[in-house]
Amino acid sequence: MSVGLSIRQGFAITRRRWSVVLILFLANLAVAALAGLPIYYGIQNSTGYSLMGREMAGGFSVDWLTDFSFNSPGSFGYFATVITYMGVVSLVLNSILAGGVLPSFKASGNYSWGDFFRQTRLYGWRLLRLLLIGLIGYWIVFKLLNEKLGQAADRWANNFLDDRPVFWVHLAVTLLIILCLGFINLVMDYARVRLVREEGTGAVEAFLAALGFAFGRFWKAIGVYIVPALLGLALLGFYRLLFPWGLINSSIARGSHTGEPLAMAALLVVQQAVMFGRYWFRVATWASEWSFYTTAK
Numbered sequence: 001m002s003v004g005l006s007i008r009q010g011f012a013i014t015r016r017r018w019s020v021v022l023i024l025f026l027a028n029l030a031v032a033a034l035a036g037l038p039i040y041y042g043i044q045n046s047t048g049y050s051l052m053g054r055e056m057a058g059g060f061s062v063d064w065l066t067d068f069s070f071n072s073p074g075s076f077g078y079f080a081t082v083i084t085y086m087g088v089v090s091l092v093l094n095s096i097l098a099g100g101v102l103p104s105f106k107a108s109g110n111y112s113w114g115d116f117f118r119q120t121r122l123y124g125w126r127l128l129r130l131l132l133i134g135l136i137g138y139w140i141v142f143k144l145l146n147e148k149l150g151q152a153a154d155r156w157a158n159n160f161l162d163d164r165p166v167f168w169v170h171l172a173v174t175l176l177i178i179l180c181l182g183f184i185n186l187v188m189d190y191a192r193v194r195l196v197r198e199e200g201t202g203a204v205e206a207f208l209a210a211l212g213f214a215f216g217r218f219w220k221a222i223g224v225y226i227v228p229a230l231l232g233l234a235l236l237g238f239y240r241l242l243f244p245w246g247l248i249n250s251s252i253a254r255g256s257h258t259g260e261p262l263a264m265a266a267l268l269v270v271q272q273a274v275m276f277g278r279y280w281f282r283v284a285t286w287a288s289e290w291s292f293y294t295t296a297k
Contacts, residue, residue, distance in 0.1 A: 003223035006295070010228065010288025013105050014280060017287075020101045020116060025279045027093055029272070035086035039079050042072065095131040099123030101283060102196040105290045123196055129203035130191055137184045145177045186225045187214050189286060193293045217296060224292045225285060232281035239274045243267070
């Protein structure tokens with residue numbers, strides 16, 4: 001099957017399974033809220049209903065950041081720790097929930113939320129074992145490329161008298177790291193598809209088979225993976241184009257006491273609609289990969 005046909009079928013599947021997108025969105029929204037609460041309360045305790053709080057409603061204040069860093073030592077480290085922990089929780093949660101999303105692609109009829117959570121319970125632990133294998137792959141990339149290759153680039157660049165070659169050397173290393181991380185993520189996607197589609201497949205077997213599948217159909221596998229992902233990024237770019245931060249902050253700052261809450265609520269709704277769209281494209285990526293893998297086997 002061609003890349004275009006696989007993507008079209010993936011989009012058609014996702015339109016029928018919008019309820020699984022909603023579950024992913026709500027679950028990640030809850031994690032994001034838990035991560036944001038300490039930061040929200042920290043800012044609220046610092047500004048309260050002061051003029052600084054009013055000023056920050058219309059834009060970020062460097063003066064407040066400086067004052068907060070002096071008056072609340074250790075807070076930024078605490079916030080970073082909370083965000084890191086919530087990032088790990090999100091990674092584990094999405095791996096488990098994939099066990100409910102992927103089986104919906106092969107369901108012929110309706111796929112209820114009850115079906116979703118039953119399939120999640122069935123495949124969740126196997127997908128967690130697969131996640132551990134993927135984390136090892138990510139660690140290898142960071143260890144070999146980010147650390148070792150980065151150190152070699154530093155030693156090599158020390159002989160340059162011009163800063164421009166140094167920049168290009170480090171840029172090349174960074175791009176190589178991003179490409180390798182993206183390829184591992186692609187392999188993990190196809191490994192999830194194989195693990196769910198072919199009963200009795202173990203995590204190690206699924207990863208190795210997906211690795212061979214990705215190398216054997218390299219450009220098509222990348223095309224099916226990257227097109228929906230780029231459309232998700234384009235959606236975010238379209239939102240930033242229509243609602244630049246300067247326009248948003250100035251509108252809120254000029255708003256009245258009654259208009260400001262409405263503007264903030266409308267902005268929140270638009271932002272969450274964009275995030276829902278990005279999860280829609282994430283599920284569409286899985287569905288496209290499912291269609292491609294099914295026909296290419």
